[in-house]
Every structure is written in C-alpha cells, then in structure tokens.
Amino acid sequence: MKRFVYILAFSLILLIFQTAIFSRIFIYTPRPNIFLILLVYMAIENNAVFPLFWVVIMGLFTDFLSGGPIGLFSFQYLIIYLIIKTICKFLTLKLIVLRTLSVFGAHLLQIIIFISTINFLSISINQNALEIGYLFLGAFGAAFLSLLFYPLLDKIGYY
Amino acid sequence: MLFLVKKHRYLWVLVCILFLCLISLSFELKKPGSFTFLRVQILNFLKFPLKAITKLFDGLISLFDNYIYLVNLKREISILRIENQRLLYENNLLRPRAIENNRLRELLAFQKSSHLKTVAAKIIGEDPTGWYKMFLVDKGSDSGIRIGNAVISPEGVVGRVTELGKGIAKVLLILDTNSSIDAMIERTCSRGVVEGRGDYICELKYVSIDEDVQIGDTVVCSGLGGIYPEGLKIGKITRVLKGGDKLFHYIEVYPSVNFKRIKEVLIVTGY
Numbered sequence: 001m002k003r004f005v006y007i008l009a010f011s012l013i014l015l016i017f018q019t020a021i022f023s024r025i026f027i028y029t030p031r032p033n034i035f036l037i038l039l040v041y042m043a044i045e046n047n048a049v050f051p052l053f054w055v056v057i058m059g060l061f062t063d064f065l066s067g068g069p070i071g072l073f074s075f076q077y078l079i080i081y082l083i084i085k086t087i088c089k090f091l092t093l094k095l096i097v098l099r100t101l102s103v104f105g106a107h108l109l110q111i112i113i114f115i116s117t118i119n120f121l122s123i124s125i126n127q128n129a130l131e132i133g134y135l136f137l138g139a140f141g142a143a144f145l146s147l148l149f150y151p152l153l154d155k156i157g158y159y
Numbered sequence: 160m161l162f163l164v165k166k167h168r169y170l171w172v173l174v175c176i177l178f179l180c181l182i183s184l185s186f187e188l189k190k191p192g193s194f195t196f197l198r199v200q201i202l203n204f205l206k207f208p209l210k211a212i213t214k215l216f217d218g219l220i221s222l223f224d225n226y227i228y229l230v231n232l233k234r235e236i237s238i239l240r241i242e243n244q245r246l247l248y249e250n251n252l253l254r255p256r257a258i259e260n261n262r263l264r265e266l267l268a269f270q271k272s273s274h275l276k277t278v279a280a281k282i283i284g285e286d287p288t289g290w291y292k293m294f295l296v297d298k299g300s301d302s303g304i305r306i307g308n309a310v311i312s313p314e315g316v317v318g319r320v321t322e323l324g325k326g327i328a329k330v331l332l333i334l335d336t337n338s339s340i341d342a343m344i345e346r347t348c349s350r351g352v353v354e355g356r357g358d359y360i361c362e363l364k365y366v367s368i369d370e371d372v373q374i375g376d377t378v379v380c381s382g383l384g385g386i387y388p389e390g391l392k393i394g395k396i397t398r399v400l401k402g403g404d405k406l407f408h409y410i411e412v413y414p415s416v417n418f419k420r421i422k423e424v425l426i427v428t429g430y
Contacts, residue, residue: 015287016205019295020212023285031289056176064201065284067291067321067331070194071184078177114290121188138289 011038011058019065032142037149039077040106043084044093055081076113080106103146107139202324209283210297221255266423269313275388276429278302282422292335296424299326307386309427315392315415316380317424333361334418341384342393345377353378353393353412363410372399378412
C-alpha cells in the first residue's frame with residue numbers, strides 16, 4: 001500500500017510537471033506524454049496487479065486536467081497498458097531498444113485509440129493535432145525521452 | 160459461475176473498469192457538466208503544486224540566463240571590468256523583472272482604461288495531453304469569476320472560462336475547435352463566426368460571398384452572445400478564398416494574441 005501511494009504521488013508530480021512546464025519547453029513542437037512513458041515502463045517491468053488501478057487513477061487525473069470528457073484518457077491508458085502486458089506474455093521487452101520501440105508504439109497507439117474514440121463519439125478535435133508528421137514527431141520525442149528516463153528508473157528500482 | 164469469476168477475477172475487474180470508463184464517458188457526453196463537483200475538487204487539490212512548479216521553473220530559467228551572461232562577460236578586457244561585472248550582474252537580475260514589470264504595467268493600464276471589470280490572472284498550466292487548447296489560471300470563484308466569463312489580454316481575446324475551482328480556473332482558448340465567437344469585420348461590419356481550428360489560426364465562417372473582405376482586415380467581437388465585449392480585437396485576416404459555387408468565403412484569421420508567449424490574462428467579471 002505504501003509503495004502504491006509513493007508511485008501515485010510520483011506520477012502525480014510528473015503529470016503536474018507536464019501540465020505546468022512542458023508547454024513552455026516544447027513551444028513549437030508536439031509534447032511527448034511523460035506519463036505514457038512511465039505507463040509503458042510499468043507495464044513491461046511490473047508484474048503486480050495494482051498498476052491497473054494506478055493507470056485508472058492517473059487516467060482520471062489526466063481527464064480532469066485536460067479539456068476532454070471524463071473517462072476518455074483513462075480508457076485509452078487502460079487499453080494501451082493491456083496491449084503491452086499481453087505482448088509481454090509472448091515477448092521480452094526489457095531490452096533498451098525494445099523498450100524504446102514500445103514507447104514509440106504506445107504513443108502511436110494512443111493516437112489511433114484517441115482518434116477512433118472521438119470519431120465514434122463524434123467529439124470535435126483540433127485539426128493540427130491530426131497531422132501525420134506532427135504525430136510522429138511527438139512519438140519520436142517520447143522515445144528519445146524514454147532513453148533518458150528509463151535508466152534512471154532502473155537505478156532507483158521504481159517498480 | 161462463482162468459480163469462473165474467482166478463476167478469472169483479474170479479467171472481471173478489468174472488464175468492470177473498462178465498462179465504468181465507457182459509461183462515465185457517454186454519461187458526460189450526454190449531460191455535459193455531470194461531474195462538475197468532482198472536477199472542481201480535483202482542480203482545487205492540484206492548484207497548489209501547479210503554482211509551486213511554475214514558480215520554481217521561472218526561478219531556474221532566471222538563474223540559467225544569469226549564468227550564460229556571466230560566462231560571456233569573461234571575454235571583455237577593461238580596467239573597469241570588475242565594476243562593470245558588478246553593475247551588469249545587478250542589471251541582469253533586474254532585467255527580467257523590468258520586462259515583467261512592463262508587461263504587468265501594460266496589463267494594468269489596459270485594465271484601468273477599459274470600462275470592463277476585470278481580474279488579472281497568471282497562466283499556470285496547459286492541457287497536459289496537447290489535444291485541447293486550454294489554459295489553467297491561478298484565479299477562481301473566490302475572485303468573483305464565473306463560468307462563461309470572457310478572458311482577454313491587451314492584445315485581444317484569449318478565450319472563456321469553462322471550469323472553475325477556488326483559486327483555479329480552466330480557460331478554453333479561441334484556438335480550440337470547440338470555441339466559437341460571434342464576430343464582425345471592423346471595416347465593413349460584415350458578420351460571421353470565428354471558430355478555432357486547433358492550430359494557431361482561426362477561421363471566420365459564414366461571411367457571405369457578396370461581402371467585401373480583404374487581407375489585413377481586423378476582426379472584432381460583435382458583442383452578441385453576451386460573453387465577449389463588443390469591439391474587442393480577435394485578429395487580422397491573413398487569407399481569403401473567394402469564388403466557386405459556395406455561399407461563404409473561406410477566411411483565415413491570425414489571432415492578435417501571441418498564445419505561445421502569453422503569461423498573464425484578464426478575466427472579465429463585469430461591464
């Protein structure tokens with residue numbers, strides 16, 4: 001329980017950092033989703049059940065801070081978490097290259113799920129965010145960030 | 160049945176959670192504002208760390224700028240180098256404050272000269288996902304702000320308040336696709352609706368094809384709708400596509416507000 005609270009607090013700080021600071025660092029480029037990077041890490045490294053609740057809670061906090069309806073991002077994060085967990089049953093994704101590719105794939109997957117959900121629910125969406133180059137750039141940025149972030153998490157034994 | 164549930168309980172928990180997410184999503188879409196109380200409480204909870212991290216980041220940026228400037232100073236050869244360094248260092252500490260001072264002075268002058276009752280607020284965050292164009296500001300219901308209040312700056316219209324807590328508010332920008340403002344072209348008084356596109360350009364829609372529209376024309380709020388005061392600047396027309404068998408022009412409007420650099424805003428609380 002204690003570990004769950006620590007991990008939740010750390011994730012919340014990352015989300016607040018993303019909300020308050022990332023927009024001022026990445027002014028002219030798409031912003032990588034730092035929580036998604038952490039989610040991929042937890043899905044690959046952690047075997048416990050509690051991350052499922054962690055994903056839902058963090059998804060809800062993202063929904064509260066973003067402009068979208070409640071449930072939109074928690075749904076997406078859950079699906080991504082499940083897909084990665086399922087892939088982990090057949091493949092070991094613990095190598096650096098594979099982890100980086102997983103982050104890249106998770107970002108693209110999030111975009112696909114997001115666009116499908118909003119089209120299905122007829123929610124209007126910002127046109128700029130749908131440009132292909134823009135989307136790939138965001139995913140590349142996230143993959144690059146994971147190369148810096150993951151060794152740090154490995155060292156502190158985050159999971 | 161119980162045996163199946165016990166055997167696959169992880170799966171059942173997952174299915175229930177997914178189901179709940181979909182239910183809350185469709186519930187909120189059908190009845191917007193259903194979870195307002197919960198949203199407000201969460202926003203109130205998150206406002207303190209948001210403000211703290213923004214302040215910390217500003218301090219770090221200022222420190223970094225000072226360091227770079229001092230490194231450059233080492234190249235200069237002068238008898239008065241020591242005195243010069245001391246004065247330049249002091250000046251460098253004061254320069255960001257002077258820039259901020261000018262910015263706030265401009266904001267105050269605009270606030271005083273305008274007939275509008277406004278509350279100044281600082282931007283403390285943006286949409287973390289990047290999919291929506293919105294800001295978080297550090298003033299809320301305790302400052303007399305209400306949902307639907309217009310948000311402006313000396314350069315022009317910024318957006319409107321869509322969610323509110325005590326000491327924090329969410330502002331939907333005019334750049335967002337969910338934003339629409341009743342507007343008119345200042346020169347000809349031709350009416351239309353300015354809608355966000357999701358990037359840094361807006362569209363002025365429903366301007367009849369017989370209306371005279373030129374690049375460089377200023378677009379302002381018409382005052383109808385009761386949210387945005389009349390005459391407030393929205394932007395300038397940068398592109399007009401005429402002709403074809405369509406009823407309306409295709410007009411692009413470049414907002415007068417620099418959304419990439421804006422740090423403070425004014426929230427209109429009364430006229």
